[in-house]
Amino acid sequence: MRRIKDVIRDTTTPSWLESVPHNYGDAAAGTVKADEWRNLSTIFIPLALISMWGKGSSHSSPQNAIKFRHILDHTMLLVSAISLACMRTMTQTRASAYMDCMTGYLKDLVIIHPETNYRPNHHMSMHLPYFLRLFGPVRSWWCFPFERLIGQIQRLLSNHKIGGSF
Amino acid sequence: MESTLLQSFLRAAKLRRWLAKPDCPPVMKECKALFDKIYLTKVSDSDISGTIGEDTMEPVPAPVDLHAFLKGPKQIIMPARVRHNGIIYSTAKTHKGNSLVQFYPRGNRDSSPIPASIKHIYRDGKKTYLAIHRQLPADNAIIDPFALYPYFPAKIYSSQLSPTLELIQLDWIFSHYAQWNISTDHSVVLSLNRVCVCHLCSRNLTDKYPGIKLF
Numbered sequence: 001m002r003r004i005k006d007v008i009r010d011t012t013t014p015s016w017l018e019s020v021p022h023n024y025g026d027a028a029a030g031t032v033k034a035d036e037w038r039n040l041s042t043i044f045i046p047l048a049l050i051s052m053w054g055k056g057s058s059h060s061s062p063q064n065a066i067k068f069r070h071i072l073d074h075t076m077l078l079v080s081a082i083s084l085a086c087m088r089t090m091t092q093t094r095a096s097a098y099m100d101c102m103t104g105y106l107k108d109l110v111i112i113h114p115e116t117n118y119r120p121n122h123h124m125s126m127h128l129p130y131f132l133r134l135f136g137p138v139r140s141w142w143c144f145p146f147e148r149l150i151g152q153i154q155r156l157l158s159n160h161k162i163g164g165s166f
Numbered sequence: 167m168e169s170t171l172l173q174s175f176l177r178a179a180k181l182r183r184w185l186a187k188p189d190c191p192p193v194m195k196e197c198k199a200l201f202d203k204i205y206l207t208k209v210s211d212s213d214i215s216g217t218i219g220e221d222t223m224e225p226v227p228a229p230v231d232l233h234a235f236l237k238g239p240k241q242i243i244m245p246a247r248v249r250h251n252g253i254i255y256s257t258a259k260t261h262k263g264n265s266l267v268q269f270y271p272r273g274n275r276d277s278s279p280i281p282a283s284i285k286h287i288y289r290d291g292k293k294t295y296l297a298i299h300r301q302l303p304a305d306n307a308i309i310d311p312f313a314l315y316p317y318f319p320a321k322i323y324s325s326q327l328s329p330t331l332e333l334i335q336l337d338w339i340f341s342h343y344a345q346w347n348i349s350t351d352h353s354v355v356l357s358l359n360r361v362c363v364c365h366l367c368s369r370n371l372t373d374k375y376p377g378i379k380l381f
Contacts, residue, residue, distance in 0.1 A: 054311025080317035
């Protein structure tokens with residue numbers, strides 16, 4: 001966790017990249033928004049994890065080294081899948097590469113993390129390649145514009161009465 | 167509930183389109199200026215200033231390190247930042263993150279983009295040039311743990327910049343990159359291009375997942 005915070009603090013990024021809270025993980029940081037999650041999972045977390053557990057890193061025991069390496073390779077499949085799915089141009093090959101990464105990730109999920117169970121979202125992620133092929137890059141059909149609208153509506157003051165005027 | 171959401175979303179989109187079109191009455195244009203002030207994404211003042219006054223900037227004597235490119239001392243316009251295809255690039259002195267760019271050497275799109283830091287931006291005649299220092303490659307002895315993941319386009323470089331200054335054009339730029347100093351001598355360069363996967367990591371995934379193809 002400390003390494004992730006260090007990476008967030010010390011990485012030099014252009015101004016268009018929305019930064020994530022420096023105190024990520026603390027209660028004071030508040031909830032992480034979707035775009036921040038994406039930046040965390042495709043930039044900051046992989047940088048931190050690879051530098052700690054990747055090839056050439058040192059560990060207390062060889063067993064630990066193997067264990068962490070497995071977790072890292074597995075996590076990187078998810079990172080790759082997210083990056084591929086969020087690409088601004090979509091091709092048949094990219095959609096199938098996404099499918100390969102996601103299948104690899106889901107196959108090993110319950111082996112590497114035995115305490116986890118498959119969730120409906122895992123199932124839905126397998127449908128994504130069809131939509132990528134049908135509709136193209138996710139940016140043109142994802143629900144974030146609506147989510148943002150819901151966010152704006154949530155922030156409006158109301159008297160909790162539906163249908164009435166404020 | 168869903169139809170209310172969809173309707174308000176469509177109305178907002180139509181309103182924005184109307185305000186942006188030239189057939190919009192001047193009164194509404196004034197309202198747009200107000201809307202922009204309230205709702206437009208906040209960009210810090212330091213990011214805007216400079217791009218606005220760019221056209222009215224006075225020429226200044228060129229710094230000594232640019233003399234070689236200009237063939238002698240000359241008066242040039244030196245903005246601190248420049249906008250190209252909607253993206254702002256700045257000199258390292260102005261904003262370090264905005265100065266880190268990967269570019270195609272000599273504009274050749276078949277070659278691998280090279281990371282560099284912009285030192286000067288100058289306009290000579292109509293053309294804008296960027297004077298950059300390349301990020302030096304890491305020595306061969308270092309193990310690059312990032313090379314194993316082809317869809318995570320990060321690579322280890324030296325944290326030093328090349329002492330030679332090079333001239334590049336705006337069209338040669340591939341994208342911005344994120345840089346993190348992994349140790350005192352080395353830094354990780356992560357391409358932030360979300361259109362194409364960077365060539366520099368075109369290596370195979372671990373043996374464990376041989377089915378994964380590159381593109």
